[in-house]
Amino acid sequence: MGLADKVSKMRLSYHLNGIEINNVLNQLHIRDDEKAERIAKNHVMTIFNDILPRLYGKEAVDELLKNAKP
Secondary structure, eight states, X not given: OOHHHHHHHHXXXXXXXXXXXXXXXXXXXXXXXXXXXXXXXXXXXXXXXXXXXXHHOXXXXXXXXXXXXX
């Protein structure tokens, strides 16, 4: 595992934790629904558009999204 993979895994962990913190703040009514949704979307889109293709390849991510239920 090279440095780029280690950095990508750390970024993945950071964004997943960001989603969890965002959800907690929303459940405690510290963050309103619209802002929480916008922040979660940014974290998720970063994961799917940047981090996962670096770790597993663009083809794997495309296949995952194709098989996802709407």
